[in-house]
Amino acid sequence: MVTLVDVARYAGVSASTVSYALSGKRSISQKTRDRIEQAIAALDYHPNAGARALAGKRSHIIALMVPLHTEVHVPTMMEIAIAVTVAAREHGYDVLLLTNDEGPDGVQRVAASGLADGVILMDVRLDDERVPVLHARGVPAALIGLPVDPTGLSCVDHDFTTAGALCADHLAGLGHRDVAFIGYGNAVYQRHAGYAERTLTGFRERAEARGLRFLHRSCEGTYESTAGTLARILADRPDTTAFVVQNEGAIGPLLSLLRASGRTVPEDASVIAICPDVLAEQHSPRLTSVSSPKKELGQLAVDQVMARIDALAAGREPKDELLLMAPELVVRESTAPAPRRS
Amino acid sequence: MVTLVDVARYAGVSASTVSYALSGKRSISQKTRDRIEQAIAALDYHPNAGARALAGKRSHIIALMVPLHTEVHVPTMMEIAIAVTVAAREHGYDVLLLTNDEGPDGVQRVAASGLADGVILMDVRLDDERVPVLHARGVPAALIGLPVDPTGLSCVDHDFTTAGALCADHLAGLGHRDVAFIGYGNAVYQRHAGYAERTLTGFRERAEARGLRFLHRSCEGTYESTAGTLARILADRPDTTAFVVQNEGAIGPLLSLLRASGRTVPEDASVIAICPDVLAEQHSPRLTSVSSPKKELGQLAVDQVMARIDALAAGREPKDELLLMAPELVVRESTAPAPRRS
DNA sequence: TGCGTTCGTCGAAGCCCATCGACGCTGACA
DNA sequence: TGTCAGCGTCGATGGGCTTCGACGAACGCA
Numbered sequence: 001m002v003t004l005v006d007v008a009r010y011a012g013v014s015a016s017t018v019s020y021a022l023s024g025k026r027s028i029s030q031k032t033r034d035r036i037e038q039a040i041a042a043l044d045y046h047p048n049a050g051a052r053a054l055a056g057k058r059s060h061i062i063a064l065m066v067p068l069h070t071e072v073h074v075p076t077m078m079e080i081a082i083a084v085t086v087a088a089r090e091h092g093y094d095v096l097l098l099t100n101d102e103g104p105d106g107v108q109r110v111a112a113s114g115l116a117d118g119v120i121l122m123d124v125r126l127d128d129e130r131v132p133v134l135h136a137r138g139v140p141a142a143l144i145g146l147p148v149d150p151t152g153l154s155c156v157d158h159d160f161t162t163a164g165a166l167c168a169d170h171l172a173g174l175g176h177r178d179v180a181f182i183g184y185g186n187a188v189y190q191r192h193a194g195y196a197e198r199t200l201t202g203f204r205e206r207a208e209a210r211g212l213r214f215l216h217r218s219c220e221g222t223y224e225s226t227a228g229t230l231a232r233i234l235a236d237r238p239d240t241t242a243f244v245v246q247n248e249g250a251i252g253p254l255l256s257l258l259r260a261s262g263r264t265v266p267e268d269a270s271v272i273a274i275c276p277d278v279l280a281e282q283h284s285p286r287l288t289s290v291s292s293p294k295k296e297l298g299q300l301a302v303d304q305v306m307a308r309i310d311a312l313a314a315g316r317e318p319k320d321e322l323l324l325m326a327p328e329l330v331v332r333e334s335t336a337p338a339p340r341r342s
Numbered sequence: 343m344v345t346l347v348d349v350a351r352y353a354g355v356s357a358s359t360v361s362y363a364l365s366g367k368r369s370i371s372q373k374t375r376d377r378i379e380q381a382i383a384a385l386d387y388h389p390n391a392g393a394r395a396l397a398g399k400r401s402h403i404i405a406l407m408v409p410l411h412t413e414v415h416v417p418t419m420m421e422i423a424i425a426v427t428v429a430a431r432e433h434g435y436d437v438l439l440l441t442n443d444e445g446p447d448g449v450q451r452v453a454a455s456g457l458a459d460g461v462i463l464m465d466v467r468l469d470d471e472r473v474p475v476l477h478a479r480g481v482p483a484a485l486i487g488l489p490v491d492p493t494g495l496s497c498v499d500h501d502f503t504t505a506g507a508l509c510a511d512h513l514a515g516l517g518h519r520d521v522a523f524i525g526y527g528n529a530v531y532q533r534h535a536g537y538a539e540r541t542l543t544g545f546r547e548r549a550e551a552r553g554l555r556f557l558h559r560s561c562e563g564t565y566e567s568t569a570g571t572l573a574r575i576l577a578d579r580p581d582t583t584a585f586v587v588q589n590e591g592a593i594g595p596l597l598s599l600l601r602a603s604g605r606t607v608p609e610d611a612s613v614i615a616i617c618p619d620v621l622a623e624q625h626s627p628r629l630t631s632v633s634s635p636k637k638e639l640g641q642l643a644v645d646q647v648m649a650r651i652d653a654l655a656a657g658r659e660p661k662d663e664l665l666l667m668a669p670e671l672v673v674r675e676s677t678a679p680a681p682r683r684s
Numbered sequence: 685t686g687c688g689t690t691c692g693t694c695g696a697a698g699c700c701c702a703t704c705g706a707c708g709c710t711g712a713c714a
Numbered sequence: 715t716g717t718c719a720g721c722g723t724c725g726a727t728g729g730g731c732t733t734c735g736a737c738g739a740a741c742g743c744a
Contacts, residue, residue, distance in 0.1 A: 001700095003699095003700060003701085004700065004701060005700080005701095013723075013724085014723065014724045014725070015700095015701080015724090015725090016701095016702080016703080016704095016723075016724065016725075016726095017722080017723055017724070019701065019702060019703085020702090020703090020722090020723085023702075025702085025703085026703095026721090026722075026723090027721065027722065028722070028723085029721085029722060029723090032722080032723085044454075046450075046451070046454035046455045047455060047700085047701075048396070048455060048456050048699085048700050048701070049392075049395065049401065049455045049456050049457040050391075050392050050393075050394075050395030050396035050401060050456055050699080050700075050701090051392075051396050051699070051700030051701040051702090051729095052392075052700080052701060052702080053391070053392030053395070053396075053701095054390070054392035054393050054396050054699090054700080054701070054702090054728095054729055054730065054731085055700075055701040055702040055703080055728080055729060056701075056702055056703090056729095057702090057729080059391065059392060061438070064439070066424070068424060068428075074416060074417040074420050075416040075417065077420070078416050078419070078420050081439070082408070082410060082441055085439050085440070085441050086410075086441060086443070089441075089444070094438055094439075094440075094452070094457065095438065095439045096403070096436055096437065096438055096439070097406070097423070097427050097436075097437045097438070097439045098427070098436075099424055099427050099428060099431075101428070102431070108388075109388070110436070112386075112388035113388045113389060113390060113391045114390050114391050114392055115391040115436065221624070222623075222624040222625075222626075223624060223625055223626035224626055227626070249624065252594040252595075252598075253594075253626075255598075256594075256597075256598040256601070259598070259602070260601070281564075282563070282564040282565060282591065283564075283565055284564075284565035284566055284569070284595075343730090345729090345730055345731085346730065346731065347730080347731095355693075355694085356693065356694045356695070357694090357695090357730090357731080358693080358694065358695075358696095358731095358732080358733080358734095359692080359693055359694070361731065361732060361733085362692090362693085362732090362733090365732080367732090367733085368691090368692080368693090368733095369691065369692070370692070370693085371691085371692060371693090374692080374693085389730085389731075390729085390730050390731070392729085392730080392731090393699090393729070393730035393731040393732090394730080394731060394732080395699095395731090396699050396700060396701085396729090396730080396731070396732090397698080397699055397730075397731040397732040397733080398699090398731070398732055398733090399699075399732090
């Protein structure tokens with residue numbers, strides 16, 4: 001194994017000089033810097049991570065805790081995880097993958113052992129039990145999702161409330177009067193997943209403000225569940241002319257079922273999906289959708305932990321942040337003015 | 343920060359005794375062991391990861407390199423990643439997430455710096471450029487997927503060849519004569535993704551052996567692409583009575599399209615999906631499918647790296663392994679005896 | 685009773701790097 | 715020409731842990 005001392009000897013300087021050349025924390029003449037770089041290349045030197053962590057009191061690792069089982073769209077989660085990893089690398093950091101099932105102890109473990117300098121939590125519950133640990137140990141952290149009380153924390157999330165409102169606005173603007181909202185399964189609402197509730201609230205408030213009549217129905221996301229949900233909706237409100245779907249699994253079945261029931265989208269029924277753009281694009285007709293950027297979410301979360309890690313190292317008080325990413329409604333082919341009443 | 347010395351002092355023993363008590367590498371009397379455990383609990387001691395890595399020459403971290411962008415089913419990938427993480431924890435290891443775009447350099451980086459003790463590679467290409475790095479540095483590694491030349495490596499993968507064969511067998515057994523295989527997009531075959539080619543080979547060979555006429559068509563996985571693919575198949579071989587689909591995105595559209603064209607599944611047309619069971623279950627009718635366990639895949643990969651890490655530490659020569667996980671064909675509601683010729 | 689073991693514990697020597705204080709040297713300025 | 719600032723470099727120290735060799739105590743056996 002090649003060490004810093006080997007490099008120093010090869011370059012004819014002292015070990016500390018090599019260290020400073022690498023970290024840039026003291027100025028080094030161009031000449032020696034060149035010699036050192038040459039030595040590093042010649043010997044194929046890679047600083048030892050453990051030693052660096054020990055001496056520098058920084059592991060250059062952040063932990064990312066992902067949900068083990070989730071009702072949320074898995075590809076979306078993955079996209080965020082990857083965005084986090086890529087963004088972290090740009091800060092010279094690596095990402096340690098933790099699963100939800102380790103719970104608060106997992107956070108404790110990686111933080112207390114100095115394995116990770118900071119933590120990013122995904123799938124945050126309103127009363128998330130990992131949050132107290134963060135406070136207790138003063139762990140630099142960023143949450144993707146909003147707990148009830150975000151004081152002392154940095155959080156990023158999609159602005160689901162606005163997402164819901166955008167849907168209501170768009171449909172109201174097209175002249176629809178009776179609208180149905182097809183959401184996630186009951187379990188999601190029962191465990192108070194923030195995103196589901198907030199979308200619904202945003203939609204409800206705007207719908208009421210714009211004089212829409214609306215129905216919310218939960219749905220498990222399978223073909224059969226969607227069929228049942230749709231049947232109930234049409235039985236309860238036969239005049240329904242538009243659907244908002246916030247459940248990736250229900251989109252395909254809904255379109256098939258509408259088609260099967262003789263309804264053309266968008267002439268007879270409009271459909272808005274709250275889902276990633278790629279998904280919206282791959283249906284036929286291509287779906288008008290509301291989505292928010294996942295990549296930026298991940299990047300922002302990383303920026304937030306980094307800021308907190310730096311603040312901690314510098315002894316500064318980190319400032320709380322609460323960022324909601326604006327969603328965007330893209331009009332495609334699945335929404336049209338409401339059909340005239342028969 | 344609480345250190346091992348603090349614990350030792352509190353327990354009235356020496357530091358090395360505490361270390362041995364924790365690692366179990368030398369016998370410690372029950373009495374002192376108790377005192378030490380009590381001290382650890384009282385002081386809330388967590389061993390410093392960096393120091394441990396430095397002194398022990400093991401980081402207790404394995405790196406998992408996941409594809410950045412992939413045509414493969416993302417939830418499947420995620421399931422494997424999570425299985426790896428959970429399995430690693432059971433060995434006292436954590437998982438570092440790397441993305442494909444770091445390429446060979448990424449492997450080099452984490453291995454040479456001692457950041458990771460071993461590496462698991464996903465989405466392995468037939469001529470994967472990361473493999474030479476593994477050989478050059480002697481990095482303990484396990485591949486999920488098969489390269490052309492697996493000598494000196496440990497690999498696990500699904501037995502796609504058998505998966506293809508199972509499909510052909512099942513359909514031949516039901517009396518089908520004309521069968522279509524709807525695969526991934528051309529890009530997947532062009533970059534020689536092993537899984538796509540092997541499935542096709544297995545299917546082709548068995549189909550020929552059983553006297554099936556068959557057609558392979560690639561498909562991008564969108565609704566429109568599926569529509570085009572199906573149209574071409576029916577134009578070329580109007581007598582086609584069964585479909586094998588190896589493309590998660592095409593399943594829903596295919597079912598809708600068959601239904602729309604007046605074909606009932608399974609009476610008029612049989613469908614087998616090569617996909618995870620959960621997916622197969624959520625369509626209507628529930629699909630006969632061929633799937634292989636993802637969780638075991640992840641676990642086996644972890645076992646393989648661990649074996650190699652241990653071998654390296656003990657100076658033993660690790661043995662190569664090549665495990666193919668047997669797929670299982672589950673008969674559900676989408677396959678039936680071939681309809682009589684009209 | 686004497687000897688050789690085994691068991692339990694200790695002290696010290698690293699592991700590799702970051703950082704601090706010190707020091708000689710060069711150049712600017714008075 | 716003398717003085718004072720940097721600038722560039724060095725040596726020493728420390729960070730928390732693992733591991734090796736050593737050593738006293740307790741024990742078995744002859």
